[in-house]
C-alpha cells in the first residue's frame with residue numbers, strides 16, 4: 238500500500254477489520270490505556286469538529302488498532318513504528334511463518350519465506366519467532382489475545398529454541414543463589430514470559446532468563462554507546478559464565494548482533510567483524526534456516542559492508558584504521574576473497590528476501606558491481622579459486638571471541 242493514497246478498496250478493508258473490545262482486556266492498566274486513548278482521540282476530533290461524523294466510531298478504531306497493528310521495520314530491520322494496513326493485517330500469526338512483512342518506504346510488502354500453494358493460508362510472525370516457547374505464547378496472549386497453536390508451538394518446550402546448554406539441575410550453586418536473591422526484589426519468576434516449569438531448577442533459570450531479557454529490553458533506546466556496550470557485555474557474561482545458554486538461544490544471539498553494531502559506531506571494526514562472523518557462520522544458519530531469510534540477508538549485508546570498510550580504511554584519509562584491522566593486514570589476510578564471496582551470494586538472496594526493486598537490493602547490487610570492477614575480470618577467477626585458503630581463515634574468525 239502506498240502511504241500517500243488510500244483507495245476505496247483499502248478504506249473498505251479498514252472498515253472490515255475486526256476489533257478487540259474492552260472485554261478482551263484482562264489487566265486493569267490495559268483497560269485504562271484503552272479508555273484514555275479513546276478519550277484523547279475523541280477530544281482531538283472534537284476540537285477539529287464537535288459534530289464530526291466519525292466521532293462515535295472512535296472506540297471501534299482504537300479496538301481495530303489494538304487487534305491489528307503490526308510493528309513496522311525498515312528493510313534493514315530497524316523498528317520504526319506501527320502500522321494498521323488492511324492487507325498485512327489480514328494475515329494470521331504462526332511462529333513458523335511462510336511470509337514476512339517489510340516496509341520499504343512508502344511501500345509495505347509481504348514476501349514469501351517458503352513456497353505457498355494457491356489456496357494455502359499466508360502466515361506472518363507477530364513476534365520474534367526465535368524466542369523460546371513460553372515467551373512467544375505470553376507476548377501473543379498479552380498483545381493479541383490468543384493462544385498460538387502453530388506447528389512450532391505444538392512442539393512446546395521440545396522446540397529447538399528452548400534448548401539449554403546443560404540440564405537445568407546443573408546450574409552452578411553460585412548462579413542459583415544469585416537468582417534467588419534477585420527474585421526477592423525483582424520477582425522475575427512471576428512473569429508468564431519467563432516461565433519454564435515448577436521445579437526449583439526451572440524457577441532458578443526462569444529468574445536468570447527474566448533478568449537478561451529485562452536488562453536487554455531498554456538498551457535499544459540507549460543513545461550512549463559506552464553505556465549500551467557495558468550493559469550488553471553484562472548480559473553476555475551472564476549467558477556465557479552461567480554456562481547455560483547455547484549461543485543460539487535468545488536473547489544471547491540478538492545481544493551479539495547489537496554489540497557488534499555498537500562497536501562499529503566506535504570504530505572497533507575488527508572486534509565487530511569477529512562477532513558478526515560468529516553470527517554468520519554459527520548462529521544465523523540455525524535460527525533462520527533459509528539463506529534468503531530477511532534477517533540473515535541483512536546480517537550478511539552488514540558483514541560484507543564492514544569488510545569493505547575495513548579493506549578500504551588504509552587508503553581512505555577520512556577513516557582511522559582500527560588497530561585490529563591493521564593486524565589482520567599484517568598477518569596477510571586478503572579481505573577481497575570473503576567480500577566477493579559474500580556479495581556474490583547476497584546479490585541473489587536479496588532479490589528473494591526483499592524483492593528486485595527494493596532499496597536494499599539496489600545497494601547490494603551497486604556495491605557488488607563496484608567490487609567486481611575493482612577486482613577486474615582477469616583477477617576474478619583467481620579470487621574465486623582462493624588458492625591461499627582465505628575463506629578458511631575467515632571461517633576461523635567465528636571462534637575468536639566468546
Ligand SMILES: C[S@@+](CC[C@H](N)C(=O)[O-])C[C@H]1O[C@@H](n2cnc3c(N)ncnc32)[C@H](O)[C@@H]1O
Pocket residue numbers: 254255304305306326327328329330331380381382383384385386387
Ligand atoms: C491482525 S489480526 C489477524 C486477522 C484476523 N484473523 C482478523 O480477521 O481480524 C490479529 C488477530 O487475529 C487473531 N489471530 C491471529 N493469528 C492467530 C492464530 N494463529 N490463532 C488464533 N488467532 C489468531 C487474534 O485474535 C489476533 O488478535
